Amino acid sequence: MIKLTRRELLYGTAMVAAGSVLAACAPKATPAAEQPAAGEAAQPAAEAAKPASGEKIPIKYWVFWNQIQACEEAFRATDEWKAMEESGLEIEFGTGRGGDAGKTAVAAGTPPDVGDLGPQFDFALGGKLMDLTEFVNASDTLKPEIFFEDNWLGGQWKGMQYGVPAHECYVRRGLNMNSRLVGEAGLDINNPPQTWDELFEWHKALTKFDAAGNLTQFGIDPYDAEGGTGPGMDGWCIPELWDVPFFDYATGEFHLNDEKFAQALDTCAEFVRLIGADNLQGMRSVEGQGTWGGSYNAEVQAMIIEGYWHPGETFKEKPEVSALNVATWVPVPAFRKGDKVQTFSGHVSSLFAEGEHAKEAWPILEWLQTKACCDIIFNEIGWLPAVKDYVANVDGSKYPGLQFYLDSAKEFTVSYGPCTIPIQSFVETKYIQYRENVFRDTMTAQEAVDALQKDAETEWEESGWKERWSAE
Amino acid sequence: MAEATHKQRMSELGWRRELVGLLFTSPWILGFLLFTLYPLASSLYYSFTRYDLMQPPVFIGLLNYTRLPHDSDFINVLKQTLWWVGFSAPAGVISAFAMATLLNTPIWGRSVFRAIFFFPSIVPEFVVAIVWQFLLNINYGAINSTLRALGFESIPFLSNPAYAKPSLLLIHMWAQGSAMVIFLATLQDVPRSLYEAATVDGAGAFRRWWNITIPLCSPVIFFNLVMAFIGGWQTFTLPWLLTQGGPNQSTEFYAINLYRNAFSYMRMGKACALAWVLFLIVVLFTVILFRVTGRWVYYEGD
Numbered sequence: 113m114i115k116l117t118r119r120e121l122l123y124g125t126a127m128v129a130a131g132s133v134l135a136a137c138a139p140k141a142t143p144a145a146e147q148p149a150a151g152e153a154a155q156p157a158a159e160a161a162k163p164a165s166g167e168k169i170p171i172k173y174w175v176f177w178n179q180i181q182a183c184e185e186a187f188r189a190t191d192e193w194k195a196m197e198e199s200g201l202e203i204e205f206g207t208g209r210g211g212d213a214g215k216t217a218v219a220a221g222t223p224p225d226v227g228d229l230g231p232q233f234d235f236a237l238g239g240k241l242m243d244l245t246e247f248v249n250a251s252d253t254l255k256p257e258i259f260f261e262d263n264w265l266g267g268q269w270k271g272m273q274y275g276v277p278a279h280e281c282y283v284r285r286g287l288n289m290n291s292r293l294v295g296e297a298g299l300d301i302n303n304p305p306q307t308w309d310e311l312f313e314w315h316k317a318l319t320k321f322d323a324a325g326n327l328t329q330f331g332i333d334p335y336d337a338e339g340g341t342g343p344g345m346d347g348w349c350i351p352e353l354w355d356v357p358f359f360d361y362a363t364g365e366f367h368l369n370d371e372k373f374a375q376a377l378d379t380c381a382e383f384v385r386l387i388g389a390d391n392l393q394g395m396r397s398v399e400g401q402g403t404w405g406g407s408y409n410a411e412v413q414a415m416i417i418e419g420y421w422h423p424g425e426t427f428k429e430k431p432e433v434s435a436l437n438v439a440t441w442v443p444v445p446a447f448r449k450g451d452k453v454q455t456f457s458g459h460v461s462s463l464f465a466e467g468e469h470a471k472e473a474w475p476i477l478e479w480l481q482t483k484a485c486c487d488i489i490f491n492e493i494g495w496l497p498a499v500k501d502y503v504a505n506v507d508g509s510k511y512p513g514l515q516f517y518l519d520s521a522k523e524f525t526v527s528y529g530p531c532t533i534p535i536q537s538f539v540e541t542k543y544i545q546y547r548e549n550v551f552r553d554t555m556t557a558q559e560a561v562d563a564l565q566k567d568a569e570t571e572w573e574e575s576g577w578k579e580r581w582s583a584e
Numbered sequence: 585m586a587e588a589t590h591k592q593r594m595s596e597l598g599w600r601r602e603l604v605g606l607l608f609t610s611p612w613i614l615g616f617l618l619f620t621l622y623p624l625a626s627s628l629y630y631s632f633t634r635y636d637l638m639q640p641p642v643f644i645g646l647l648n649y650t651r652l653p654h655d656s657d658f659i660n661v662l663k664q665t666l667w668w669v670g671f672s673a674p675a676g677v678i679s680a681f682a683m684a685t686l687l688n689t690p691i692w693g694r695s696v697f698r699a700i701f702f703f704p705s706i707v708p709e710f711v712v713a714i715v716w717q718f719l720l721n722i723n724y725g726a727i728n729s730t731l732r733a734l735g736f737e738s739i740p741f742l743s744n745p746a747y748a749k750p751s752l753l754l755i756h757m758w759a760q761g762s763a764m765v766i767f768l769a770t771l772q773d774v775p776r777s778l779y780e781a782a783t784v785d786g787a788g789a790f791r792r793w794w795n796i797t798i799p800l801c802s803p804v805i806f807f808n809l810v811m812a813f814i815g816g817w818q819t820f821t822l823p824w825l826l827t828q829g830g831p832n833q834s835t836e837f838y839a840i841n842l843y844r845n846a847f848s849y850m851r852m853g854k855a856c857a858l859a860w861v862l863f864l865i866v867v868l869f870t871v872i873l874f875r876v877t878g879r880w881v882y883y884e885g886d
Contacts, residue, residue, distance in 0.1 A: 211847070212847045215637060215847060215850075216637075218637075218638070219637040219638060234638070234850060235638065237636075237638065238636060238637070238638020238639050239638065239639060240638055322732065323735070324732065324735050324736055324737050325737050326732050326737060326738050327723065389743075389831070390722055390740035390743035390744045390831070391722060391723060391740075391743070392743075393722070393740070393742070393743035393744075393830065393831045394721050394722030394723040394724070394725075394740065394742070394743045395723055412723070535849070537848045537849055537850070538848075538849045541844065541848065541849075545832075545833055548830070548831065548832050549832065552745075552831075552832055554832065567656075571849070574634075574647075574651065574851075574854075575634070575636070575849070575850075575851060576634050576636075576642065
């Protein structure tokens with residue numbers, strides 16, 4: 113019998129503990145030869161290594177957003193998903209891994225194989241995504257022509273196809289109105305405001321305070337939901353509506369200190385001043401805890417600028433409010449009255465260059481375009497893809513207000529696409545800060561756009577993008 | 585010869601003891617090297633680079649440091665954080681000490697009250713933020729709903745730049761359970777005989793508290809104050825969840841700005857420089873605090 117002394121036991125324990133720490137910290141062995149260089153066109157899945165008989169290939173498929181979680185069970189139940197798994201893929205489906213967790217995983221060299229609804233553009237800039245051109249060329253089903261053009265182009269950067277449209281795409285601009293509140297204010301829902309001056313009159317008519325001066329209802333928060341976004345995959349609403357050429361892609365120069373942009377901030381500030389800046393902040397706090405447009409769903413806000421998903425999401429979240437929803441064109445400034453503005457944009461799905469089995473994961477990107485997948489997402493959440501054939505057959509009466517968006521995609525007179533600028537997150541943060549300075553009267557609109565321009569230029573230079581842009 | 589062998593054996597034994605000691609402490613040493621020293625050294629290196637998390641860092645010398653004084657955001661967050669540290673550290677200590685003093689008095693249900701006052705410390709900060717959001721929101725908050733029902737105007741606790749920091753201060757003072765427990769233990773250590781002697785000498789309640797309780801608790805007051813100062817400079821969760829640095833950047837504290845630079849603007853090099861500057865500031869403040877302790881902290885052994 114082996115006799116174990118206390119000292120020997122302690123030795124052993126210490127060795128095991130030290131070994132475990134070392135093992136936990138050891139870098140994961142990755143077959144470097146299988147990893148394409150950043151931006152380099154990868155070989156399509158068909159040419160990727162096949163698994164040994166009976167061996168499954170583990171695929172990490174991360175959606176950086178939460179809502180899609182509701183679809184997982186239905187996804188797995190589709191014949192197409194089962195076929196992918198029968199062909200040798202073992203798909204780990206993860207959602208809500210957005211923001212810092214996703215960025216850190218990618219930066220640390222441990223990304224998923226497939227990722228979407230996340231900061232794909234940042235990943236593309238960092239050379240973390242595969243060029244999908246060869247995959248697309250080799251595909252029988254996923255072709256550029258099946259998508260709306262702007263949506264397809266949204267997955268490109270400097271000649272590289274870093275993503276293909278998926279999950280949630282299509283059009284982003286519409287003014288949604290609560291017909292009951294509009295009717296009660298004596299306004300005609302069939303004759304909606306076409307300019308921001310007219311919108312302000314509606315805003316005044318729909319805004320109510322109690323005897324003590326507390327806000328009880330308001331017309332519109334121009335910076336809620338799509339109206340408030342900064343530059344990004346959804347475009348940049350307010351500068352688009354005022355037709356501000358805020359960035360020159362040819363030279364890499366910002367033109368944010370534009371007179372029209374100042375005019376836009378001044379106009380929006382009037383809306384906020386009427387309801388009170390503090391009240392707006394309170395409304396947006398509530399919004400921050402839930403979904404966009406929480407105050408619209410609560411029937412405190414009568415109008416909201418939102419994308420095509422609004423009818424579907426409202427239907428799911430608040431059916432009684434959805435029943436009152438009517439959508440129309442977003443008003444434009446008087447100088448461009450008559451323009452029907454629409455923005456085609458959305459999200460893309462990508463393969464990560466450092467994903468262990470990214471090449472083998474390509475079938476997921478093809479599957480995302482299938483009717484079975486799009487049906488689940490549309491029915492569960494209310495989102496539409498960028499696949500033209502699918503959208504052409506969508507029933508616009510399913511969600512009140514949706515038909516406007518379907519028609520608008522054909523009737524627009526001016527269209528915009530995604531607004532992809534390398535320092536977009538910085539510009540968005542500063543935009544939000546400076547526009548608040550304007551509606552709180554601590555800065556004039558012109559001072560705000562001048563400061564925004566200065567900050568953007570400084571960041572452009574300090575982040576190294578000025579130099580990189582010239583070089584590329 | 586025998587002596588030499590004995591010395592050699594002793595030396596071998598000493599070496600073996602060293603090895604055993606190192607083996608036993610190796611998990612901690614390895615953990616420290618890998619999870620503390622390595623990240624620290626890395627962040628120091630990154631602070632001299634332009635690093636966006638995605639691409640390899642590019643060495644730029646001291647630029648991340650020398651640009652900071654010209655960065656309007658940096659100046660603003662320094663001002664906001666100084667205000668916060670200046671008020672929240674003493675206010676937190678005062679609040680904790682006051683709660684401990686009250687809970688040290690012999691009242692009915694004292695244990696229940698102690699549990700209630702300690703409770704905020706064990707609730708996750710996220711939950712605390714959500715609860716206070718629903719209490720303080722200008723439009724839907726419970727406090728303002730009550731005010732409105734009574735015909736009063738709402739108070740923009742978290743929506744107005746002038747009220748936001750004081751509102752956060754209020755929440756901070758409420759969540760002082762940990763410091764309160766330390767004070768409570770200290771208060772129970774104050775010898776009864778001192779109070780009895782003072783009472784015999786005719787000292788009133790305030791005089792006893794001022795001349796006996798405060799001096800004898802001053803080392804712990806100092807300890808809690810130092811911890812509060814350090815924590816104040818690092819404040820992140822509560823303002824991030826409640827105001828996200830607003831309204832009008834009035835609660836944009838140092839750690840929030842650091843986080844924005846690291847994960848939103850993808851300026852990890854600059855964020856690392858900000859972290860090291862923060863470290864120096866905290867060290868400086870702590871040294872100053874230690875320097876002035878002799879004037880008011882009473883150590884029984886001195």
